[in-house]
Amino acid sequence: MRDISWRALWRRKKETALTAVLLALVMLFTALELYAIAGYERGIALSEARLGADVVVFAKEAPVDGSAVLFGSAPINAYFDAEAVVRAVERTPGVGAWTPQLFAQTLNADCCSVEGENRLVGIDWTSDFLVKPWVQGAAPEVFSGYEAILGGGVASYEDEIEILGAPFRVVARLLPTGTALDQTIFVPLDTARDLVAHSDTVVETWGAHDPERSLSAIFIRAAERYNPDLLAYQLNRIPDVSVFRTSDVVYGARETFRWVLRLLSFGVASVAVFGMLVIVGRLAGDVRRRQNDFALLIALGAPARRVYGWLAWETFAVTFLAAALAAVVLLILWPPLSGLIESARNQPFVRPEAPMLVLGAAAVVMAVFAVGLVTALFAARGIVRRAAGEVLKEEGGV
């Protein structure tokens, strides 16, 4: 019955196109909602697993909360005197390891040869324990001068980039983390200080601070078996800095995410229910409209399974067509759509891996096919289980 199926689809172009468009829309909306949920879940999971620091010491004047530091990509140009704070941190009991960072400024295509908006952060490679674990492949032993490490979300495929007029060599790229690391370009601390000292964005800061003696944050890992809460409490005594626990930030993000997840889940459920109604209504109506065709086949002597076969092929073909249509629309609309989904920079979002995306898309297509097939076969069952003469007498011919 494949032959009849193709002809029925081809010669009923408008009906076929409408059905395919409806199925494609259901696929698109469901897939996008699931994509958002999967990305946020992955972001939260990665954030928790890979934050690296227990406590972050931060300039008191910074008008931001912890989630902006950990998950946000906006620059926080707040600085404290490095020497005094480092000395205090080193004296604090319970500090297992610490590493300083200097937040420079946001980079974009106007100033640099990388796409999108990214933070420029100076790090101390010797003490670093935040960036090294994320390096794809082997981490460089030395990181100095005009070298750069790109976060997992920084779009650049060149090994030579330009930052604020200076040429940099990309020595490593990071895996996605679901944190601010993804939109960050790391350069050596001294190089960052040189750049930031002449930066238009933050030059007004240098009246109060000396860029050569300033830091933006110190990430601290508690000593083994030392209570991070107690460590945070003790670090809070250091003047001119504020302290936050990374676990508190992740907890807050998770709470926020739960709310977002509820909204997204409601969206998915709504799309699923609405989508099912659309599929059921469209396909059942389509079978019902053509019940004379199916009754005629039975009347001519065809067994019921051939009617089912016809509809199975037809459903398969129209689902395939819808999937192709959805894929084309997705390819065209992907840049703005992904930006929309991933634009909540203060929320952890990690794009699901390609195999997961393919599997998810396949699952959505299969689900739509399954619903369509069950609907079509169930509608046909109502026709083929009745005596063909009854159906024909009821409908009359055209």
Place this chain on the structure above:
Amino acid sequence: MTDVVIEAKGVHARLGRAGRDVLAGASLAVRRGEWVTVVGDSGAGKTTLLYVLAGLLPKTAGEVRYEGTVLSSPQSIARHRARRMGLIFQGMYYIHSLTVRENVALPSLVADPSARRIGPAALERADRLLERVGLFAQKNALPHELSHGGRRRLAVARALFFDPPLILADEPTNDLDRDNVAIIHRLFDELKAKGTALIVVSHADLTTRRGDRTLLLADGRLEEIEPNRA
């Protein structure tokens, strides 16, 4: 081999679950090359009789023999119907997405369980039948593009696809103009001459006069009458 192509004895049939008995002991036997016309008032059950004989509606009692054999299951009747019966419905039933020639060749697809497509031989056979009914020029049209008479002739061509020994025709000349009626009657005459048995349900006097025998369906039973009485 029996000469009787179809024989019904004491057939009862009911319309709807709690409906009345439309057929209440209807009996007939039709031989090769015989043209039997069934007449009756509107609602008398003429279409129901044809559908029961074709196995398209269930009978509640009685027996139908197809070429001497009682076929007990709907599947076996369906297999017999696919090749050994030609059905011409009162309504215009077609696969709307198939062309005229594909519709005529449709029985080839139905009768062969392994067939996935309508083959070239079937399409050639359809072309010959379309020539016979005067529709060859419109073989690639879709059924709804044909005139009323054209569609009726399409149905006749489809019924003849396997050259079946029995044709069941439900008001085949209903609403047709004189030319189309003449075409169909000429075809039926040819079939009858070749030995095909015809059961034709009709209101029309012209058709009635052409049958070898005329049966009146009244009160669910068939009664033989003089041809010109109807």
